[in-house]
Amino acid sequence: MSEEQPRQEPWLSEDALERAAVASFNFEDIVLVPVLAVVLALVLGGVVMLATGVDLPRIGQAYTALFTGSFGSLSAVSETLTSAAPVTLAALGVALGFRAGLFNIGAEGQVLFGGMASVAVGFMVTGMPIWIHLPLALLAGALAGAIWAAIAGWLKAATGAHEVITTIMLNLIAMELVGYLLRNSPIQKPGRPDPISQSVLDSAMLPKLLAWYNPNLRLNAGILLALAMVAAVYWLLFRTTLGFEFRASGLNPFAARYAGMRSNLIIVVVMAIAGALAGLAGSTLVLGVLGRASPGFSAGVGFNAIAVALLGRSHPVGVLLAGILFGALDAGGRQMQVAAGVRIDLISIVQSLIIVFVAAALLMRAIFPWAFKRRGAAAGGAR
Amino acid sequence: MDIELRGITKRFGSLVANSDINLHIRAGEILGLLGENGGGKSTLMNVLSGLHRPDEGEILIDGKPTHFRDAKDAIHAGIGMVHQHFMLVPVFTVAENVILGVEPTNALDHLDIKAARKQVSEISSQHGLEVDPDAIIEEIPVGLQQRVEIIKVLFRSADVIIFDEPTAVLTPQEVTEFFGIIRSLRDAGKALVFITHKLGEVLEVADRITVLRGGKVVGDGDPKTSTSADLAEMMVGRAVRFEVDKQVVKPGAALLEVKGLRVTNERDEIAVDGVDFAVHEGEVVGIAGVQGNGQTELVEALTGLRTPLAGTIALSGRDISKATTRERHRLGIAHIPEDRQRAGMIADFTVAENSVLDAYYERRFSAGVQLNWNAVNAECRRIVKEFDVRTPSIFALADHLSGGNQQKLVVARELSRKIKLMIAAQPTRGVDVGSIEYIHGRLIEARDAGVGVLIVSTELDEILSLADRILVMFRGRIVGQYAGGRGDVQQIGLAMAGMAA
Numbered sequence: 001m002s003e004e005q006p007r008q009e010p011w012l013s014e015d016a017l018e019r020a021a022v023a024s025f026n027f028e029d030i031v032l033v034p035v036l037a038v039v040l041a042l043v044l045g046g047v048v049m050l051a052t053g054v055d056l057p058r059i060g061q062a063y064t065a066l067f068t069g070s071f072g073s074l075s076a077v078s079e080t081l082t083s084a085a086p087v088t089l090a091a092l093g094v095a096l097g098f099r100a101g102l103f104n105i106g107a108e109g110q111v112l113f114g115g116m117a118s119v120a121v122g123f124m125v126t127g128m129p130i131w132i133h134l135p136l137a138l139l140a141g142a143l144a145g146a147i148w149a150a151i152a153g154w155l156k157a158a159t160g161a162h163e164v165i166t167t168i169m170l171n172l173i174a175m176e177l178v179g180y181l182l183r184n185s186p187i188q189k190p191g192r193p194d195p196i197s198q199s200v201l202d203s204a205m206l207p208k209l210l211a212w213y214n215p216n217l218r219l220n221a222g223i224l225l226a227l228a229m230v231a232a233v234y235w236l237l238f239r240t241t242l243g244f245e246f247r248a249s250g251l252n253p254f255a256a257r258y259a260g261m262r263s264n265l266i267i268v269v270v271m272a273i274a275g276a277l278a279g280l281a282g283s284t285l286v287l288g289v290l291g292r293a294s295p296g297f298s299a300g301v302g303f304n305a306i307a308v309a310l311l312g313r314s315h316p317v318g319v320l321l322a323g324i325l326f327g328a329l330d331a332g333g334r335q336m337q338v339a340a341g342v343r344i345d346l347i348s349i350v351q352s353l354i355i356v357f358v359a360a361a362l363l364m365r366a367i368f369p370w371a372f373k374r375r376g377a378a379a380g381g382a383r
Numbered sequence: 384m385d386i387e388l389r390g391i392t393k394r395f396g397s398l399v400a401n402s403d404i405n406l407h408i409r410a411g412e413i414l415g416l417l418g419e420n421g422g423g424k425s426t427l428m429n430v431l432s433g434l435h436r437p438d439e440g441e442i443l444i445d446g447k448p449t450h451f452r453d454a455k456d457a458i459h460a461g462i463g464m465v466h467q468h469f470m471l472v473p474v475f476t477v478a479e480n481v482i483l484g485v486e487p488t489n490a491l492d493h494l495d496i497k498a499a500r501k502q503v504s505e506i507s508s509q510h511g512l513e514v515d516p517d518a519i520i521e522e523i524p525v526g527l528q529q530r531v532e533i534i535k536v537l538f539r540s541a542d543v544i545i546f547d548e549p550t551a552v553l554t555p556q557e558v559t560e561f562f563g564i565i566r567s568l569r570d571a572g573k574a575l576v577f578i579t580h581k582l583g584e585v586l587e588v589a590d591r592i593t594v595l596r597g598g599k600v601v602g603d604g605d606p607k608t609s610t611s612a613d614l615a616e617m618m619v620g621r622a623v624r625f626e627v628d629k630q631v632v633k634p635g636a637a638l639l640e641v642k643g644l645r646v647t648n649e650r651d652e653i654a655v656d657g658v659d660f661a662v663h664e665g666e667v668v669g670i671a672g673v674q675g676n677g678q679t680e681l682v683e684a685l686t687g688l689r690t691p692l693a694g695t696i697a698l699s700g701r702d703i704s705k706a707t708t709r710e711r712h713r714l715g716i717a718h719i720p721e722d723r724q725r726a727g728m729i730a731d732f733t734v735a736e737n738s739v740l741d742a743y744y745e746r747r748f749s750a751g752v753q754l755n756w757n758a759v760n761a762e763c764r765r766i767v768k769e770f771d772v773r774t775p776s777i778f779a780l781a782d783h784l785s786g787g788n789q790q791k792l793v794v795a796r797e798l799s800r801k802i803k804l805m806i807a808a809q810p811t812r813g814v815d816v817g818s819i820e821y822i823h824g825r826l827i828e829a830r831d832a833g834v835g836v837l838i839v840s841t842e843l844d845e846i847l848s849l850a851d852r853i854l855v856m857f858r859g860r861i862v863g864q865y866a867g868g869r870g871d872v873q874q875i876g877l878a879m880a881g882m883a884a
């Protein structure tokens with residue numbers, strides 16, 4: 001407390017106000033906790049391998065392969081980034097929901113819908129140059145994801161139905177619907193008895209970025225799209241009035257209402273944007289790598305996205321880092337299986353352990369007390 | 384049991400929360416511990432109740448040095464604390480809450496609820512703490528819940544009881560009852576510590592007064608000889624004026640006109656039952672009343688947060704009954720919500736973000752969809768200085784500000800734009816003396832500039848010193864209208880209790 005007044009506040013000097021804190025990037029929360037969580041998860045992963053009869057040298061081999069397979073060579077990095085793009089995009093959508101106080105479990109369904117829409121535009125629209133056809137296919141994916149997610153948003157805004165329930169159900173519906181579409185014309189590839197779509201035309205495929213160097217490198221423009229969206233979501237959240245409303249509603253819906261914000265509209269808009277991002281994730285899967293859709297083509301990207309959003313503390317930059325990590329685990333895990341003969345299931349265990357440790361940020365503080373400067377302040381949870 | 388604190392110092396990093404504090408707590412005495420928010424009262428009591436360990440100094444119980452490793456040690460030593468926010472399980476009965484953690488059991492660890500109820504009844508009757516042991520906590524009023532907290536402490540055989548801001552949540556009647564209870568506890572030989580920043584209460588009930596400021600003991604007061612002004616000066620460090628300076632102003636044209644307003648609450652009961660009144664330009668209208676008589680619903684209806692059942696609300700002759708909160712805000716209605724933590728600000732937003740919480744969309748702060756953070760920060764810097772909001776930086780989280788400064792921030796935000804009508808609900812609840820004086824001054828300044836001010840408060844003193852015209856609300860109706868000042872205080876009190884002539 002102060003003494004006599006009036007007085008000039010020394011703490012309000014101009015330079016004290018210069019540091020940009022609008023988007024407060026908390027190093028401990030966004031970097032330190034996840035890094036320690038990864039270390040701990042790898043150690044425990046080793047313990048699991050030991051327990052299942054893998055001897056120490058092979059564990060060493062396995063982790064070496066995990067690293068070389070993800071960052072050890074150009075092709076490894078290419079694989080890592082190829083896997084990172086879709087999961088990052090979908091996770092940006094989930095993170096946006098978290099920021100606005102919405103627990104959007106529906107990324108998987110939105111990915112499936114977005115992917116299907118992109119495939120459909122990818123082979124139905126013909127005779128277009130790539131600079132029209134590709135954007136069109138991407139737009140279709142974003143739009144399909146947005147509509148699918150907005151249904152859950154609208155249900156919450158209009159009836160109060162909880163988004164966790166509705167998005168889970170919409171996931172199931174999306175899976176079955178995609179299965180149906182794949183077995184019927186016009187999506188199903190003519191002459192095939194099994195559920196598989198027609199192939200996307202080259203004019204709608206995301207260009208391979210390193211094909212000039214080595215045609216086997218799969219890295220495609222999806223990663224550029226993901227980077228652009230990281231920047232866009234950052235801008236949206238921290239630089240726009242809409243993002244201000246999202247964050248206010250997420251942190252304190254009462255105060256947001258008292259400040260005259262329209263919470264119902266915000267819910268629908270947030271869900272639509274989140275769905276658009278997840279839809280784009282589906283688009284990069286089919287337009288970047290697969291070239292067509294088959295049952296389960298999303299390979300759980302929408303579920304991993306929830307983990308990545310949590311790991312990235314719902315911050316766009318954190319999500320990007322977490323997305324790359326998951327891409328690396330994916331790429332390295334395959335190498336691990338090939339080189340050391342360790343089952344790829346182990347990677348799922350490591351991924352899950354990372355999430356548990358990140359969610360339990362307080363646990364990390366208890367295990368590594370020397371790593372943290374500030375006491376207690378930030379507790380677990382993404383909201 | 385006597386307790387002596389000797390040279391207690393407690394630091395949090397570079398912040399010294401308590402510095403060399405000496406304090407005596409004696410059996411059969413009520414010690415009033417007075418201090419502003421952030422003055423070090425809570426830290427000191429947390430030291431005494433074993434939650435914090437002091438960096439220096441010692442605690443002597445009946446002359447013997449004692450160390451508390453944790454709260455359990457302190458409870459064991461007979462020190463109990465009644466917190467400001469009650470720690471009760473809402474769906475449990477009174478008896479269940481009392482025994483929670485120290486349940487009496489018989490064979491096979493079977494909960495002996497009968498014995499518990501008996502013990503609770505005994506304690507109740509012994510100290511005049513009447514409460515039904517089988518009542519469910521969430522169904523009884525706050526005053527009774529506080530009694531349960533006291534019984535809980537007594538059940539753990541405490542000889543020293545610390546009350547942290549015990550009257551903050553009570554109605555005036557409940558406060559009177561509460562004073563009776565602590566006097567009877569004192570007469571039963573308990574040592575009591577009454578932490579507060581309300582001067583009148585401490586003068587009324589304490590036997591001895593100690594004042595803390597900036598983590599230090601700055602003086603002692605004798606309730607028989609000290610005056611509010613002496614204590615306030617000690618507490619704040621400068622002379623404090625209680626009377627608000629205000630000239631008599633002739634009110635202008637009618638600004639807010641409310642006719643036949645009926646509003647329901649969450650449970651669909653009529654909370655505001657046909658209310659008519661007007662607020663004129665340059666006039667302060669105060670709505671007095673005990674909490675829960677429809678004031679909350681009235682304010683929510685006026686600000687567009689609750690749809691009225693019937694009636695009209697007009698601003699400068701224009702019907703705004705159907706306007707949204709945002710539209711009313713744009714028309715020049717400012718609102719200081721009664722619950723600032725929940726509704727007035729966002730704890731995890733920075734001071735800068737909070738300073739534009741309801742004006743971010745205005746052209747001053749945004750161009751198209753993009754927020755102009757430079758403009759926001761400049762405005763925040765300006766109002767923080769102008770309204771003396773003490774914050775380490777405009778980028779500090781609002782959560783890190785003291786209650787008084789949070790409220791000043793909300794007041795600053797609402798008064799710093801061009802407004803016609805200010806609706807202030809409990810504008811100084813939980814705010815320290817220095818800030819109250821300041822906030823009152825700014826509200827009167829706004830009035831003098833021609834703003835119509837509607838103050839809804841359960842603190843009668845606040846209404847009496849600010850309002851030019853006083854309305855009393857009881858069970859959803861306006862039951863009386865009085866001139867400002869203290870002339871009609873007797874009648875106002877009766878009207879608040881529903882006994883208007």
